[in-house]
Amino acid sequence: MKVGLYFGTFNPIHVGHLIIANHMAEYGGLDQVWLVVTPHNPLKNKSTLLNDQHRLQMVFLAVEEYPKLKPTDIEFRLPQPSYTVNTLAHLQEKFPTHEFSLIMGEDNLNSLHKWKNYEVILQNHDIYVYPRINTESIDPAIAENARIHRVNAPVIEISSTFIRNSIKEGKNVRPLLPGKVWEYVEHNLFYTR
Template identity: 35%
Template sequence: MDIGLFGGSFNPPHVAHLVVAEIARDQLGFDEVWWIPNATPPHKSHDELAAVEHRLAMTRRAIADNPSFRVSEIEVGREGVSYTVDTLRVLQDEHPDTDFGLLLGSDSLDHFGEWHRPDEIMERVPLVVYKRPGIIEDVPEPRFANRVRFVSAPVMEVSGTEIRSRRRAGRSIRYLVPETVRSYIREHNLYRGTEMDGE
């Protein structure tokens, strides 16, 4: 099988995540895309990070209607920081006949050389990179160039930061996240929003 690995904080999962994952699956012929919520992401501030059980539950709801998507809990139970290279080692040991590709945004590619053991990651899997707003499609470090494949996805200026900000201000997040995710956020009053969101 060919599997796309889509890791992230998913804080919360939103419509741009879904578009990118589906277009990458379609363009590169992945049999499935595995969504991997981070327990303790190494590159994110924890100030606004919802508890991992909430982010896991929201991710499950976000992808529920796509049979080619599934959630992996491989990083949820891991103690300490979730490093991509550790996840790849485990998955490749468990699925030796599977070819994986790692999905990430081009903003992450700009800093990929700063990741934990980037050269080992590149030896293990190709990077499937989707364009983020304001980012030029270029590979900053030439040694990575032959292991990067770009995805022609629509550029959607939707971010978790924007969604959390709108929640804090009591503004609508309708259509920025799947309705099942919006309902979950309201039910659990995540991101310090108000009960009037989207009404």
Template identity: 40%
Template sequence: MEKVGILGGTFNPPHLGHLIIANEVMCSQGLDEVWFMPNQEPPHKEKSNAVSNSDRIEMLKLAVEGHPKFKLELIELERPGPSFTYDTMKLLKENYPQKQFYFIIGADMVEFLPKWHNIDKLLEMIAFIGVKRPSYNLQTSYPILYSEVPEMGISSSMIRKRLKEGRTVRYLVPDSIREYIKENRLYES
């Protein structure tokens, strides 16, 4: 059975931290692919309309191009309303019954697991893989796998802030994304 990691998020914008996490987890857990899944409305975050969904998709395409095992999964953008992982994974398992799914989450989401919608049913369908993030704890009573990844303090919100202030984001995002942001005047004040 093919093993697929799902890396969900707003990817607003996608950055090198996302790519490093995906690659490290794929290698350490023996995954066949990692699917980057931008969400519509994460239930745990306030809605941020900094850029359009089409811009986020284009930036993700640039982020994963050149890596044969990184794919885009747009299922959460194709349906309206909050993006509950349980509902999404139920659909993905119906659409791809031959695949075994692993949901990759940062330590910030590991701490949040008790509040996830239908968490007990979700744990029957998929396995979680947790990765460290600065200032968060990976401890939980839920059965999750762990992958060691280099810890970086890179976040999309930090990148948006830097861009709004006119500061550089070189080496924080791939050059192709940096050029896309510049050409399309995204995140400017």
């Protein structure tokens, strides 16, 4: 089974995440896309980051009607800080018959060379890249690697930061969130202060 891993804090998950994940599952040649909810990084400011279980619950709510999309909390149980190369090794050991690849925006591809053991990732895993607006030119050594697959996905410029700030300002951002996620956020008064 070919599984694409789509990492994120999903704080909150929004329709842009769903559009990209579903597009990769339907048009990227992947059997499933696993949305990997990344745990809180202890070195980063946590003030706007909901706890791990709330963010995981929102991902469950968002993808329940998409059979090819699966939430996972795999990184919650791994040593912190979590490095993608370690997560991939753990998953490959746990699911030896699966073929894991990464899903990332063009902006992240530009910083791939800064990732821990990025060469190991490129040797062993495909990377499916979706377009972003205003990305810098990418190192040709990485951009032209046979493991890099550009997928002509929709360009989505919605950010979780924009959604959080808008909720704090009392704006209606309901169209930007899956229905059940909106209800969960509203019920729990998330991001209001």
